[in-house]
Amino acid sequence: MSQEKVVVITTLILGCWAIFIIAWERIAPYRKGLPFFREGFWTDLVWYTIIQSYFLKILIFDYIIGPVQKSFDWSGIQFVAHWPVAVQVLFFLVTHDLYIYLFHRFQHSSKFFWRTHEAHHSGKQIDFLSGSRSHIVEIIINQTIEFAPIIILGADPVVIPIKAMLDAMFGMFIHANISVKLGKLKYFLNSPELHLWHHANYREVFHANFSTKFSIWDYLFGTVYDPGFAPGNEPENWGLHYDYPKDYFLQHAFSVKRFDEKKMLRYSWFRKYYKLRPLLANSIVRLLSRRRDRRPQEVSSHIVNG
Numbered sequence: 001m002s003q004e005k006v007v008v009i010t011t012l013i014l015g016c017w018a019i020f021i022i023a024w025e026r027i028a029p030y031r032k033g034l035p036f037f038r039e040g041f042w043t044d045l046v047w048y049t050i051i052q053s054y055f056l057k058i059l060i061f062d063y064i065i066g067p068v069q070k071s072f073d074w075s076g077i078q079f080v081a082h083w084p085v086a087v088q089v090l091f092f093l094v095t096h097d098l099y100i101y102l103f104h105r106f107q108h109s110s111k112f113f114w115r116t117h118e119a120h121h122s123g124k125q126i127d128f129l130s131g132s133r134s135h136i137v138e139i140i141i142n143q144t145i146e147f148a149p150i151i152i153l154g155a156d157p158v159v160i161p162i163k164a165m166l167d168a169m170f171g172m173f174i175h176a177n178i179s180v181k182l183g184k185l186k187y188f189l190n191s192p193e194l195h196l197w198h199h200a201n202y203r204e205v206f207h208a209n210f211s212t213k214f215s216i217w218d219y220l221f222g223t224v225y226d227p228g229f230a231p232g233n234e235p236e237n238w239g240l241h242y243d244y245p246k247d248y249f250l251q252h253a254f255s256v257k258r259f260d261e262k263k264m265l266r267y268s269w270f271r272k273y274y275k276l277r278p279l280l281a282n283s284i285v286r287l288l289s290r291r292r293d294r295r296p297q298e299v300s301s302h303i304v305n306g
């Protein structure tokens, strides 16, 4: 099957998976009362999921992996080329997941690399979309290390969209606000039960539950935290213990230079920028509500005309 066809199929599966997870969050919520349009929803959807992903895909594939692939003859090490596609997917799934575990653990122990990861921990209301909030540098490192070997080692091109789909599916699942117990499977597969604790603001979990897809790494390396109960429901029980900007660009600026948003408001240029986002959001909401108000008139005019 061509890569284009697989992209269409994996996108459809992903759409269905998103609907399924959103419905599951409504039926069996881990934290009750979490709104669908929770704090940071639009930042995560528009900036991280759509805009950042779009540009990073071009950067990573066309400007990093592409030139690396073309500058050497990799034919001598393409040992996966003759494996069945399912085995290739499994191989890259497991090896990359181990890498992610180790790098994630390193990010929590290094002051410098923590700055590339704190954005992911900044949300206080965690749901299926929260996994998308990842610092630009973190994505460049992780996705280059994820996809470069797939291309260089000669895997079937369809492995890329399949792997990307599995990443997104697991990302949605482990962050989803769903109360689910995997039973014995939890020793092998990661779930919200373990990963939501990783997003909680408790000293006990700051160096625990680093796994992404396979929780087995946490059990193997002794970094699992599974007390059998959920974290508290107060805002201070979640996210970071320090103030963190809510805006996409300020979040990235904050990783380079620490600043106090409130103190920065004394500068007029900052004030203008700071107020731009809520201003735009309010205008969009106003525009949408005006259209909604107009709809019954449109319907009645159709009736008159009809």
Ligand SMILES: [Zn+2]
Residues within 6 Å of the ligand: 104, 108, 117, 120, 121, 198
């Ligand atoms: Zn983390």
Ligand SMILES: [Zn+2]
Residues within 6 Å of the ligand: 120, 131, 175, 195, 198, 199
């Ligand atoms: Zn997470």
